[in-house]
Amino acid sequence: MVVTGAGKRTYRIVRAFAVVAGSLVLFGSGANVASAEDGLSIIASVQNQTVDAGVSQKQPVAGVTITVTTPAGSIIGTGVTDVAGLISFPIPARDNYIVTLDTATLPNGFTMIDSAKAVSIVNKDDFTTTVKRATFFTGSSNTSSQTLFNRMIQRGADGLRLGLVIAMCAVGLSLIFGTTGLTNFAHGEMVTFGGLMAFLLNVTMGIPLLISAPVVVALGGLFGLALNVFIFGKLRRRGVGLISQLVVSVGLSIVLRNMYLYQFGGRTKPLNDYSQQTVMRLGPTSITPRDLTTAILSLLVLVAVALFIQKSRTGKAIRAVSDNPTLASSTGIDTQRIIRIVWFAGGALAALGGIFRGLDEQVGFEMGSRLVFLMFAAITLGGLGSAFGALVGGVLVGVFVEMASLVVPSELKNVPALLILIIVLVVRPQGILGRKQRVG
C-alpha cells in the first residue's frame, strides 16, 4: 500500500472525476437537444392503439381538436393535430394545465379507449424539462378477447426477453460483488451509458447500429474499467470500508444520472436503426424481428459468458477470487488484474444491455436506474456473487415481472418483484445458487 499525502490524494480523486466527466462531455456535441427548446410548451399527441395478438401498435391520428386551459378555465390555446398526431402549445409558465380532446372531432370509427381519458391534467411538477407531453389514446384494445393461455404465453415470451437483458446487466453486478465485495448502486448508470453512447453514435453521428454497437460495448467496458481504476480501486487501496464504498457508489449514481440529464435532456428518444418493425407470428406468440434478434443475441452472449466463467483459465480465476481473494492471491492469481477484467466485462455487458433496452423501449437518462432494482432482485434471487445465479435470477425475475402484469396493472408490475426479494430473503437468503454459508 502506498501512503501518499492528503493533497496528492485529493488531486488524484479530483483528476478521476475530471476523467469521468471528460469522457461524458463527449456526447455533449450533438446530443444536446435540451438546448433547442427555449420556451415552455405542452405537446399533445393523439395515437390510435390497436392490439394485435398482445402486441400493441400505434398510429398517429390527425385532425383532432385539442384545447389547453388553465384550471380556472381560461384558454391558453386551441389547435388541430398534424399528420404525426401532434400539436404543440407554448405556455407562459410551469403551472397546472388541463388538456382536453374534443371527442366530436375524432375521425369516423375512432373512439377514446376510456372516455375519461379525453382530459389530461398537466401538473406543474410534471415539467422535468421545458416540454410536457400529453398523450391521448383512441381505439379499443382487444386484449380481453384473447384467451388467458395465449396472454400467458405472450407475457412469458416478453418476460424471457426482459429477463435475458436483466441477466446480462446483472452478471457484471454480481461478479463485481463477488470479487470486490462492492454493492454497486451505480450499475444502472453503466446500462444507461450504453444506451446513450448508442444514441450518440447511431443518431447524432449517423453510424449504422451494426457498426456502432461493438464500439459502444468496448466503450462500456472502458467506462467500467475507468470506474475501477479511478474510483473504486483507489478506495480499496485507501482501505475505505465496503459500506462507505457502497455509499460512494450511490453518490456516483447521482452524479452520472444528472450528467446524463445535463447532456441528453429529460426526454426519451428512439435510436435510428430498426425503429420501424412489423410484427411477425412465431408459434403462439407475436414478436418483431428486432426483438427476436436481440433475444437470440442475448442468449448467445449469456451462454458465452457462462462458458467463459466455467471453462477458461481467467474464468476459473474469477471464481477463485470470488470464493476467497486471499487464498486466490496466494496461489499466484493476480487479483487486481481479475478485478479489472470483471469491471471491464461488467461494463461491456451492461452497455450491451443498454443498447438492447434502447432498441426495445427508448433511450433516456433514467433507463438504467429503472432497471437497477430488478437487477438487484435478480442477483439476490440467484445468489449474491454468483455469475450463474445472476443469469438464472435475471431470467426468472423478467418472466415473473411480465407474468405479474396479467394480474396487477402494468404500471405496478415491478411491485411483485419486491415480494420476490422479501420471500427469497426469508426462505433462502443465500439465493437459488448461492453457497450455503452464513450471510448474516
Added chain:
Amino acid sequence: MDWINIIQNTCKALTGVDAAYFALAAIGLNVQFGYTGLLNFGQAAFMACGAYGIGMTSKYFGIGMWWGIPIGMGFVIVLALLVGIPTLRLRADYLAIVTIALAEMVRLIVRSVRFKQYFGGSDGINGFSLQFRELSPFDPGVQYGIKPFQYSGYTVWTLLVGWALVAIFATLVYMLMRSPWGRVIKAIREDEDAVRSLGKSVYSYKMQSLIIGGLIGMFSGVIFALDRGSVQPDNYSRDVTFYILTALVLGGVAKVSGSIVGSMLFWGIFVFSDNFLRELTKDGPLKIFGVTVMQKIQVGAINYMLIGVGLMLLMTFRPQGIFGNRKEMALDAR
C-alpha cells in the same frame, strides 16, 4: 449578478422549512445509519407514510387531519416490519437493497391509477391543511422576522412547529443514546457478535431502531406536506433519501447536532449554488470561450451533480462529517 438576493435566499434556506424537514428525516436516519449501522435507503417511504397519512385521512376519510399521525405511524410500523423481518438477520447491504426497492414500490403504488381514489395518483392530494392553518396564531398576510430571515405568517407557523419537533426529537434521541438502550444500539454497530454473546437480541434491537428512525422520518413527511399543503408522490423518490444521507454525512454521523447542522448547511449550499447558477444563466446560456457550458434548464442537473460529488468526497475523505467523531464512524467494523 444580484448578490443581495442570493445571500438573502441562502440565509432564508438555512432556517427554512426545507432544512427543518430534512433535519427531522436526518435525525431518524441517524438513529438507523449513524447509531445502529443500518443502511436504510428508504427513508423517503417512511416520510411518505406521514404525508399520505394526514393527506388521506382529511381528504378521503372525512376524519380530522390529526388522525393521520397515528395512521401514518401504523404505516411506518407495517413497512418497517415488512423490510426488517427478512433482512435484519442478514448482512447490511441486504437492507439497503430491500429498502431502496421498498421506496420505489411505495412511490409506484401511491402514484398509480389503480389506487387513485386513495392516494390521488400522480396529482397527489391537495388542500387538506386547513385544520393546521387555522391553528396558526400568525397573520398570513404579514411578513415576520428581520431581513434576511423573513417569512410570511403561515410559514412562520410551520417553521415554529417544524423546529419544535426537531428540538423534541433531537433531545429524545440524545437521551435515548445515553440510555442503556442506546449503548446496546451503538454496541451493535461496533460488534454485533459481542452483543449477541451478552445475551441481547440483536435482531429485536435493530428492528426497534428501524421503527424509531422511521417514525421520526414520518414526522418529517408530515411537516413537508403541511408546508406545501399538498402531497405529491414524486417528492418521495428514492433520491430524496440520498440527499438526506448527504446532509447527515455533511453534518456528522452519530451526532444529534450533526443531523441538524448538516441539514441547514445542505440547504444553504444547495440554495446558494442554485441561485448563483440561475443568475449566471439569467441572460442566456453561460459561455466559456464561446462554448455553451450551461443553459438555464441544466442548472437543476448541475446542482444535483454537486450533491453526488459532495457525497462521494465526504464518504471518501471525511466520513465522520464536519462535526462527527471518527471513532463513531465504525460502519465497517463488520
